[in-house]
Amino acid sequence: MRHPEYQYLDLLSQVLENGDERTDRTGVGTRSIFGAMVRFDLSEDTVPILTTKRVYWKTAVKEMLWFLTGGTNIQPLLRENVRIWTDWPLATYRRETGEDIGQDVFEQRILEDDAFAARWGELGPVYGKQWRRWLGSDGKEHDQIADLVRTLRENPASRRMLFHGWNVAELGGMALPPCHMVYQYHVTTDGRLNCLLFQRSADLLLGAPFNYVGATSLQLMLAQQAGLRPGELVWVGGDVHLYLNHLDQAREQMSREPRPLPRMRLLRQAESIDGYRIEDFEVEGYAPHAAIRAEVAV
Template sequence: MFGETLRFDLSEGFPAFTTKRVYWKTAFKEMLWMLKGKSKWGTGNPNIRDLLEQNVHIWSEWPHKKYVDETGDDITLKSFEERVLTDDEFASQWGDLGPVYGKQWRAWKTEDGREIDQVSEVLEQIKNNPTSRRIIFEGWNVGELDQMALPPCHKHYQFFVDPVKGTVSGSLVQRSADTFLGVAFNVCNLALITTLIAEHTGYMPGEIVWYGLDVHVYLNHLDQVREQLSREPKAFPKLVIKSKKKSLFDYTIDDLGLEGYDPHPAIKAPVAI
């Protein structure tokens, strides 16, 4: 389908889907990793080693496939990940994902060599120019797409301040939406970043609006989707910020929690690469 919308009022609960268990800690770790921007490994681009050190494996398939295709070494995914974790030089070369997500969000490179921290600019605009229609950060850098392990699926984030309600709302334009596996993570992470931005600019979280453009189900997910659709949704949980940090970019998973999350059981499905 083309052009679908989901809208959630964050005052009514945190939209972690309940018709299957969403591994929200993994989702949050991914968003916090993106907000860090550069990696300490290799070129400074985001690197899967930072995720693997947190037991997050959702980005490993793409660099693994690139390594196998380019070297002919038919190494297993598990062995590839272990080598990324233990071999600094290997991690620098093969764990590098290119200038994906956080690199664009925090260090968009200009023609004259400067780097623009788009997320910090969003915070400043909300604080100092809240009526702006340009409270945006963007991941679709046309000049660097060919360097990315995967072009951004969730590409355009825009925020809106309601001065009467005292809220910040967030929206996401997603060019490509893996409905069964990806969208639950994307909605969670949009709600998370909107809540954190509100927290760090003196507002309450308002709504989130998710725009899916190419919205699809992969053929190897059909049985799982049927199972999910047979289940009744439950009440949404509440996001808890256990420890507010000085900076938006300082959070770890230990600072966050979900209260009252009681979903139906998880449904396993393979990643479609």
């Protein structure tokens, strides 16, 4: 059987060989294809943490746990040593104040000064806000995650088990509109929980590997909360692209042979979907190739 990671490596190849090269929002430029799918079987605890480069899976899981809190400020992330969201508020700070502050100094001020964090660490109504506190036209907040867990438990045959973050009325206030924007779930008659994640925009080198891990961790938590077993993760990408300053890194990754995928499991069952911590996740057998460095396009 072909190693499932080749699905990802094939995508890299498709984008490199057949991608449409064009200018993008960041000014860096991309090479992209439109429409892609990969599928990963989670039923034996095997998870898509890529092995052809090191993926910092704890960072991806911590980000997912932060989303579930409904938070929109980077201060809690920095307290967990997660720095992947700093670029956007830092760019805003530099633009609005004219101060050419370094990232380390900016992050330290966010950590030490709550007032500074409240003013400059906010990302706007991004993922967690929409997932947990979607503001409806009726003026009420809607907790999509709580509704999903309830439906998984009470009506698992439903075709309406999904949540999304594309709140048109609030897009303008977001540091970055949602890329991984729709998560839909499906329960088989033998009790397996499947997930389909639609990602409208996929930074294939840096973003997609993190999104695979984040979606997997959420699927494991949801399955446990609903008394189900993990099934299949189906990832669907819209604009799937490589930034032009990532092409050499993509070629390097493609030259590597995949190694056995690791296993992930939860060490305990939390009292609710809100009760999980990074210490609850255990990954075994992860022996990847070396990390590949690349710059984030902001």
